[in-house]
Structure formats: C-alpha cells, structure tokens
Amino acid sequence: MKESDMIFDIIKRRRSVRRFDGTTIPKEAMEQILEAGRWAPSGANAQPWRFIVVTRKEKLAEISDFCYYKLFKSRHVGEASAAVVICADPDAGSQTYVLDAAIAGTNMTLMATSLGIGSCWIGAFEEQNLKKMLHIPEKLKIIALIAFGYEVGKASVPPRLPLSSIVHYETYEDKNEPDLITKKKSSGPFSVFGKLLRVLFNRR
Ligand SMILES: Cc1cc2nc3c(=O)[nH]c(=O)nc-3n(C[C@H](O)[C@H](O)[C@H](O)COP(=O)(O)O)c2cc1C
Numbered sequence: 600m601k602e603s604d605m606i607f608d609i610i611k612r613r614r615s616v617r618r619f620d621g622t623t624i625p626k627e628a629m630e631q632i633l634e635a636g637r638w639a640p641s642g643a644n645a646q647p648w649r650f651i652v653v654t655r656k657e658k659l660a661e662i663s664d665f666c667y668y669k670l671f672k673s674r675h676v677g678e679a680s681a682a683v684v685i686c687a688d689p690d691a692g693s694q695t696y697v698l699d700a701a702i703a704g705t706n707m708t709l710m711a712t713s714l715g716i717g718s719c720w721i722g723a724f725e726e727q728n729l730k731k732m733l734h735i736p737e738k739l740k741i742i743a744l745i746a747f748g749y750e751v752g753k754a755s756v757p758p759r760l761p762l763s764s765i766v767h768y769e770t771y772e773d774k775n776e777p778d779l780i781t782k783k784k785s786s787g788p789f790s791v792f793g794k795l796l797r798v799l800f801n802r803r
Contacts, residue, residue, distance in 0.1 A: 609713050613709055613718070615719045615720065616675075616746075616754050618752055619680060619748030619751065621680060622748070624681055624747060629681060632714070634710075635707050636685075637703070638706065641703075646699070647688045647700065648699060648742075650683050651683070652681060653733070660677040662684075665725040665732070679746035679748040681746075681748065683707065683744065683747065684735070685701075686740060686742065688739055697742055700742040701743070718747050
C-alpha cells in the first residue's frame with residue numbers, strides 16, 4: 600500500500616469507540632500512543648501539553664461519573680482500559696495551547712487505531728472535579744480526555760459532509776453552504792432520536 604493510502608486508511612478507520620472489553624493495553628502500546636502525542640507540532644514548539652494516564656478501574660469509574668453532557672453520560676470511560684487526560688499549560692509559551700493539545704490528542708487516536716486500539720474523545724466533563732481527583736495544578740486547563748481500549752463490536756461510521764459543501768476555493772461563496780437537511784444527515788442518521796433512545800435504554 601502507498602504511504603498516503605496507509606495514512607488515509609488510518610484516518611478513515613479511526614472511530615469513536617464506546618464499547619470496550621476492558622483488556623489491559625500493553626505498556627509498549629500505551630507508550631507508542633503517548634509518543635505520538637509528544638511528536639505533535641505546537642505553537643513556538645512550546646509543547647504546552649501534559650498527559651495524565653489513568654488505568655486503575657476504580658479511578659476510571661470515578662472519572663466516568665464526571666463525564667457527561669446534560670443527560671448524555673460518557674459511561675464508556677468507566678469501561679475503557681485507559682484514559683488520557685490532556686491538559687495544557689496556558690503559560691508554556693504558546694498562544695495556541697488548546698489547539699496544540701488537540702493536535703497531540705489526534706496523533707494519539709491515530710496511533711491507537713494503527714495499533715488496533717479504539718479510542719473516544721471526551722469533551723464534556725466537570726473540569727474542577729477532575730482536577731481535584733487527579734491533583735492537577737490549578738493553572739493547567741483540561742482540554743479533553745481520551746478513552747482507550749479494545750473495541751467490542753464495531754462502531755458505525757458517522758457520515759461526513761461532502762467536500763463540495765465545506766471547501767471554498769479562492770474566496771468564500773455562500774452557495775456552497777450545506778443546507779440543514781444535508782447537515783442533519785451528515786451528523787448521523789436519526790442522530791437526535793437515536794441519542795434519546797440510547798439515554799432511555801441506558802445505551803450509548
Ligand atoms: C473534541 C471532541 C469532543 C467529543 N466529546 C465526546 C464526548 O464527550 N462523549 C462521546 O461519547 N463522544 C465525544 N466525541 C466523539 C464525537 O461524537 C465523534 O467524533 C463524532 O460523532 C464523529 O464520529 P467518529 O469519531 O466515529 O468519526 C467528541 C469528539 C471530539 C472531537
């Protein structure tokens with residue numbers, strides 16, 4: 600396979616995995632994932648990220664309690680094999696510390712995919728409670744958490760907007776704006792209805 604095809608294949612195969620079997624991730628694999636984060640680019644090469652790796656089951660379960668958005672709970676965090684809490688230091692010398700940390704996270708999820716390890720970004724959490732629990736210094740900002748583990752089943756592929764509705768060449772032209780129906784379709788079939796069902800039946 601061409602290198603470009605290999606990279607695209609990993610990018611496309613990365614899914615948000617919400618069912619994990621709880622198997623331990625080997626130390627070497629976890630280190631490769633963290634190394635991929637370490638090699639991310641950052642503003643002024645400030646490397647403002649700090650990663651906290653949590654693997655203890657009881658801690659993951661506790662973290663999971665802090666991860667929710669309104670009625671939507673990210674219970675899969677409690678079933679993951681590991682969670683990496685991505686923090687960033689706003690004073691590390693990069694104005695783009697949030698972006699930097701997000702790029703590091705992206706590198707990690709792609710590396711995980713290449714190793715056959717599932718991942719899921721978690722952006723909804725109680726920052727202060729997490730900070731307290733993990734003894735994270737007040738000056739750091741928690742950017743996101745990423746749950747890692749071996750997938751049970753196979754996550755469906757949420758559709759993407761077509762290039763024709765998101766790319767503008769040379770200047771921005773309104774005619775390309777995706778209409779509401781295209782947007783809805785591309786954010787997952789029966790997206791809202793499906794989410795509601797999952798909440799009602801305690802699924803994800
Ligand atoms: C910054 C960010 C925050 C996210 N937060 C959550 C979350 O709190 N809980 C969750 O289950 N999924 C979360 N996701 C996963 C998205 O729902 C998912 O990426 C999207 O539906 C596309 O699916 P895919 O990742 O399988 O391509 C988040 C993704 C990103 C990039």
